Every structure is written in C-alpha cells, then in structure tokens.
Amino acid sequence: MNEIINVESFSENVVKLVVKAPRIARSRKPGHFIILRIDEKGERIPLTIAAADEKAGTITLVAQKVGVTSKRLCEMKPGDSILDLVGPLGKATHIEKVGTVLACGGGVGVAPLLPIVEGFKKAGNRVVTILAARSKDLIILEDEIRKWSDEVIVMTDDGSHGRKGLVTAGAEEVIKREKVDECVAIGPAVMMKFTSLLTQKYNIPTQASLNAIMVDGTGMCGACRVSVGGQTKFTCVDGPEFDAEKIDFDELILRLGGYKAEEKEAFERFMQTVTI
Amino acid sequence: MQENLKEEREQAWRVELRGKIKNKDRGLIERVKMPEMNAMKRVCYQDREVNLGLDVQSAVREAQRCMDCVNPTCMEGCPVSINIPKFIKNIERGEFLEAAKTLKETSALPAVCGRVCPQEKQCEANCFYTLKLKKTPVAIGYLERFAADYERESGQASIPETAPKNGIKVAAIGSGPASLAFAGDMIKLGYDVTVFEALHEIGGVLKYGIPEFRLPNKIVDVELDNLEKMGVRFERNFIVGRTASFDDLKAEGYQAFFVASGAGLPRFMNIPGENYNGILSSNEYLTRVNLMNAADDSFDTPVLKGKNVAVVGGGNTAMDSVRTAKRLGADRAMIIYRRSREEMPARVEEIHHAEEEGIEFINLTNPIEYFSDENGRVKSMKVQRMELAEADASGRRRPVVIEGSEYEIPVDVVVVAIGVSPNPLVPSELPQLKVSRWGTIDVDSETMQSSMPELFAGGDIVRGGATVILAMGDGRRAAAGMHQYLSEQNAALANAGQANTSQAKN
Numbered sequence: 217m218n219e220i221i222n223v224e225s226f227s228e229n230v231v232k233l234v235v236k237a238p239r240i241a242r243s244r245k246p247g248h249f250i251i252l253r254i255d256e257k258g259e260r261i262p263l264t265i266a267a268a269d270e271k272a273g274t275i276t277l278v279a280q281k282v283g284v285t286s287k288r289l290c291e292m293k294p295g296d297s298i299l300d301l302v303g304p305l306g307k308a309t310h311i312e313k314v315g316t317v318l319a320c321g322g323g324v325g326v327a328p329l330l331p332i333v334e335g336f337k338k339a340g341n342r343v344v345t346i347l348a349a350r351s352k353d354l355i356i357l358e359d360e361i362r363k364w365s366d367e368v369i370v371m372t373d374d375g376s377h378g379r380k381g382l383v384t385a386g387a388e389e390v391i392k393r394e395k396v397d398e399c400v401a402i403g404p405a406v407m408m409k410f411t412s413l414l415t416q417k418y419n420i421p422t423q424a425s426l427n428a429i430m431v432d433g434t435g436m437c438g439a440c441r442v443s444v445g446g447q448t449k450f451t452c453v454d455g456p457e458f459d460a461e462k463i464d465f466d467e468l469i470l471r472l473g474g475y476k477a478e479e480k481e482a483f484e485r486f487m488q489t490v491t492i
Numbered sequence: 493m494q495e496n497l498k499e500e501r502e503q504a505w506r507v508e509l510r511g512k513i514k515n516k517d518r519g520l521i522e523r524v525k526m527p528e529m530n531a532m533k534r535v536c537y538q539d540r541e542v543n544l545g546l547d548v549q550s551a552v553r554e555a556q557r558c559m560d561c562v563n564p565t566c567m568e569g570c571p572v573s574i575n576i577p578k579f580i581k582n583i584e585r586g587e588f589l590e591a592a593k594t595l596k597e598t599s600a601l602p603a604v605c606g607r608v609c610p611q612e613k614q615c616e617a618n619c620f621y622t623l624k625l626k627k628t629p630v631a632i633g634y635l636e637r638f639a640a641d642y643e644r645e646s647g648q649a650s651i652p653e654t655a656p657k658n659g660i661k662v663a664a665i666g667s668g669p670a671s672l673a674f675a676g677d678m679i680k681l682g683y684d685v686t687v688f689e690a691l692h693e694i695g696g697v698l699k700y701g702i703p704e705f706r707l708p709n710k711i712v713d714v715e716l717d718n719l720e721k722m723g724v725r726f727e728r729n730f731i732v733g734r735t736a737s738f739d740d741l742k743a744e745g746y747q748a749f750f751v752a753s754g755a756g757l758p759r760f761m762n763i764p765g766e767n768y769n770g771i772l773s774s775n776e777y778l779t780r781v782n783l784m785n786a787a788d789d790s791f792d793t794p795v796l797k798g799k800n801v802a803v804v805g806g807g808n809t810a811m812d813s814v815r816t817a818k819r820l821g822a823d824r825a826m827i828i829y830r831r832s833r834e835e836m837p838a839r840v841e842e843i844h845h846a847e848e849e850g851i852e853f854i855n856l857t858n859p860i861e862y863f864s865d866e867n868g869r870v871k872s873m874k875v876q877r878m879e880l881a882e883a884d885a886s887g888r889r890r891p892v893v894i895e896g897s898e899y900e901i902p903v904d905v906v907v908v909a910i911g912v913s914p915n916p917l918v919p920s921e922l923p924q925l926k927v928s929r930w931g932t933i934d935v936d937s938e939t940m941q942s943s944m945p946e947l948f949a950g951g952d953i954v955r956g957g958a959t960v961i962l963a964m965g966d967g968r969r970a971a972a973g974m975h976q977y978l979s980e981q982n983a984a985l986a987n988a989g990q991a992n993t994s995q996a997k998n
Contacts, residue, residue, distance in 0.1 A: 239735050253692055259784060259793040260692075284792045300692040302729040431784070431793075434690050434731065435756040435915055436700075437776035441767055448760060448767065453916055467767055470868030474769035478794030485789065 238273030246331035250303030264328030278327035315397035322403020352377035409465035555584035569618035571965030592643035600676030606637025655682035668696025670752035670951030673967030733921030756915025765862030774909035798905030805909035806836035939973030
C-alpha cells in the first residue's frame, strides 16, 4: 500500500514524493490534502496534493524537513511504503472564470498552489504567479508553474534567483500595473498575512490556504481551529482555504507554535536514536 | 420472541437450577464488589485497567442472586435485548462459555458493553431487586464482563453461526459501536459486509475516545477479530464520499449503506481566549493519548502535559480526560462543571473512581475567559460561580450566574469536554439527504432508514451524542430495517426478472 514510486530532492530540505494512491489520484481536486502516517509509531500529518496522475494512479506530495515525520519522509526511497494515507480531505478550491488571478506562493506553499494555478488557467483566466523563497534553491516547481501561468515573477530574499525582495514587492508591482480580480496566497503564515494586508489595500478578494496543526483531518479533534471573521472554524473541514481578509493570522501563527517544545523534544529523541 | 424466552426458561436445567436455592435465600446474598486496582498505584499507569473483573467464585455467587424472573424486566432496559437471565443462569451452573455465547446472540461487543455500559441506568435499573425489593440489583454488567473475559481467556471463543452467503454487498461507514453491531447482525444474515473507516484503526470512539484504563484496546481488538472471522471486511483510511463517492461504491456493487460516522466537530464555548495554545478539545486530547500513544515516548505524536489541568464538562468524556491528565502527571487535575455533582451526566462509578484518584471537583462553576502568557499559552482561566434554579427542558435544574462571583484559577492545560456536533462529511457529500438543523441525519426511528431509501443511519450522526450501547441498538435496528428493505427490493427484482424470462419464452 501507498508505495513510493519516485523521489526527487528539490533542495537539502525539500523533497518531492510520487506515491501510489489510485483512488485519491482519481478523486482529488485542487485545494485538497491528505493525512499520512509513516509507520506504527508515526504521527498523523497533513500534506497538500501538488499533482496527481490518474492513469498511473499516483499523487505528488512535497515535504519540507521540519520535525521528526517530515525528516523521515524526506529520507524515504522509491520502493518504500507509507503505512497510512487518507484523503482527499478539505474543501476543494472554488475555481471559476474571474478574469485575472494573482497567485502568490512562498516556499513549499508552491506545491498546493500548483493545482490551483492549473485550475484557474484551465477555467480561462489570465494567471500571473509570484514565486518567492529565501534563496534560489528553495524555489520549487518553477517549470510546472510556468506551464500554467501567463507570467511568472520570481522573488528571492537574497536575490540569488529572479529579483531580490519579498513576495509582496512582486505582487504590488502586478497590482499597480494591471487589474487583478482575485488573489490566492499560499506559503508561510507570515507571508500570507502580509500578502493579505497588501491585497486588502487594493480591495482584491484573496484566498489563503492554511497549514494548521491537525490530528485526524476529518473535523473531529479541533486542533486546526482558526478564527475567521471572529468565528472559530476548523481548517480541515471548513477550509483549508478562507477569505484572507477575515483570518486572524496572528492567532494562527501562535497556534502553529503550540507544540513547539514537545516537537523539539521529540526531534532530539529521534536524532539520538539515529546517531546511536 | 416472548414465546422463545418462555421456552428457554422451561428447559430442564433452568427449572432444576431454580429449584436448587429458594428465592428468599437468593435475596439474602450480598451484591458482589468489583475488585479494583489501588487508586494511588493506578494513577501511575495510563494503560492499566481500574476494574479487575470478578473471579469464578464470586461470579457464580452473584449469578445465584438472579431470580430467573418469569417476566425478565431487566431485558427491557437493554438497548440490544440481551437474554439476560439465560446468560446469568449459565454462569450460575458453571457453563461460562455458554453464557458468552448467549451474549453474542445479540451483542457484537460483550466485553466492551460489560465495561462501558451505564448498566445502573439500563438493565440494572429494571432488575427485580431494584423495582420490587428496593435492594441493590444483580450486578448484570459485572457478570457480562466476566462471561466475555472468561471466554476470551479460555482461547475457545465461539464464532456465531452465519446464514449462507446471499451475495449482496452492503457498506457501513465508520467503525464505531453502531457500525460494529450493524456488521455483526448483517453478516449473520448472510450479507457481504464491508466497514469503511477514515482513521487507521477500527473501533471509532472505543479506540480513540475511551482510555485504556477503562477499556483496553486489546479487548476491543478481540471483538473485532471475532467479526473478521465471521467474514466482515474492514477498509481503513477510507472516507466514503471522498476517497470514493457513494456512486463509485454503488458501481462496485454496494446495494445499501449504513452511515454511522459519529460525532465529529467538538463544541467549544466561544469565550474570549479559547483558541490559546494549551486549550484543546477532549477529542484531540484523548485521540493523541489513546489512538496515537502520545504518552509513550517511543511514539512521535506529542501531547501537552500540564501541571494544572482543568477539564470543562461533567460527562464520561470529561472524566476520561481529567483522569488521563492525572496519569500524565498533573499535580492538580480539576473538573469544572456548571451544575452540581448530582447532575453530572457521567456514570456514578466513573465519578467515584475519579474522586479516589484525587480529582478535584469544582462544581457550580463556569469558565468565562482565558488568559495567556507572552507565548500565547494559556496561564489562567476566569470562572464564575453558579446556583441552581428550577428545572429546565432537560429535566435538570438550570444553573444561573451568581453576579460578582468571578475568580481566576491558574491552569496550563484546559480540556473542553462539553459535547460534539455530528460529523459533517457524509451530509456534505449528499445534498439530497434530509438532515436536521443540527446536522444530524433524519431517519425513521424503527427502521433507521433515511430520506434516501438505500441509506440507513445510526449512532451519534443521528442522535448527536449518546452512549456506546444506544449506538449499538441503532446498528441492530438498522440491520433489521435494511434486511427487510433489501429483501423486498431483491424479491421485486427477481419477480421482474422472472416476468422477463417468461416473456422471452413466449
């Protein structure tokens, strides 16, 4: 079950995995995610579906080394299997023809952005995509994104690829230059927060896809709760995408750190077991 | 049914057994006490059972108390209609495996029910001793557990008989008690049954919700194995409506569905600061510990271990959470509940066990706000005191606020256990399905059939939050309802088929 067919390293810390999951490959839509558990002792973590090949019965996942599970995931080889994989979860992205769509992706957020960009393009929109990361080797899926975008602007913090600067600089340039009808932002919470502040200034409806902590992913545990428009919502069943203007990003950022101490401890324990 | 009961009661061995001890003497026997692990010792272990079970001698003695009534009122209190006198009399005569077999005639999960059913409100509340003699009832729950445990430990578990396969595929969605009871009955009737589960483990709330110290997972596993041996198939990591649609499954040959997807969304109080770190639902807390083994360092899932843990709520789930907190090392593990002790919905036994373990009960008190430290982690809760007014719609006295009674309690973990709402996944995939405004699926209460004829439902997705045994009762009724529906459907099809063939012949 859930055999890994192909592994490709984007950088030292970011890996693309192609996994056999025929049913999910058939039923997933842009915006959907999965939850996996590597083995008996592993935790359940959510990952977005970057792409799927219905014929081959595979889905593509992108993982970044953060904690124990993502580190172990990044070290998996073709032929290895993931014990549990369930999905597709979450609400699919609402895609229709709106005119011009500005898609902003930061770091590994470009993985979930890819099917959304593809969807908007296929729905007949003009799509301008901003890819942003700290440096050149952290820009992922650039070719795939180019395939479905009318224009791609690459921004890096250090200027090692594309232009030097933050995602918001690239986005603002586009907004000033042409009429943008809708914006989608996916990336680190802080990146989505500032993108949202920018688009609000120009009254552009913006969706952000949130990467909350989850356990079951089916609405049961409530770990992924987020305040949207003053109401508590569950990212896994009400999201993962919400109207960015209404999201309490500061609370989200705090909640993402909710298990930091416990995770650090688990990571140190894990590193000890590997080195021994 | 009644006839059958009478017939069984008149069997020679039952008559003989009744003659052995006079009813007057039976009535003089003291009710057995359940041996328990010492409270100070048991709080050191997350995974050791509190109740230790009866030994053979005390089980037989307790069984002797049962009068084998002509009209066994106890059975009326059992949502799955276990033949209670028959199983108890089998214990009295030492035929423990027969007793277990009797339980399995109607219950797919006897070892589970013997541990978690609220017997004091069901069978035992309707026992002759309770109703007529005003004495403590026969310990039906303890005896049920005894028979099931005896059978398991004997290694001679019986597999209930199943009818010849009829080749009709049916699906159960969710793998909690409602589905398991449904699957048990349908497989006995000869159906081809598949149970679909979204999580990686079968058992639903029995696995993720109820802690090991009340219901060990290995006990649940034995009952699941039993179902598997009878031919029930289990598909894990599968969300019906998502991984595959209902239409996909119909195309794969499934003729009817039983939806028992349970209670999903945890409820929160919507008070300021409730989304601070350290404040979590009982579902999250218990799932991390019970399903993901977060208390064990060799597993990767983390859990928050607090020194001052407050659990908000007064039900069994609240008791499970607060006792888990104690076992994870809390110095102060508190129940905060807005009504009085008498009105707590938790089982009396669980409240008693919690008290023995040093749980602090802060009753007639309600949280109104949370405060955090500079990292967004909860550090205290503001509560207010309540007093009781006249009874409300629930029949319980309504708590009202005592103005100016607010004070703060320091806390570093808060578990909110005030109930759950039905899981929205299945209704969201079936827009034509009739649901109530609370999100529960509307069904016929006799057949459990929904507004979609091929779809039946039961358990928390219908009730919005109930007990294991009520869910099992729903599963049994749904099985009977679906069996009738499918029999009629397939008979109609067969008739139509015959008509076609005879026409073709002409």
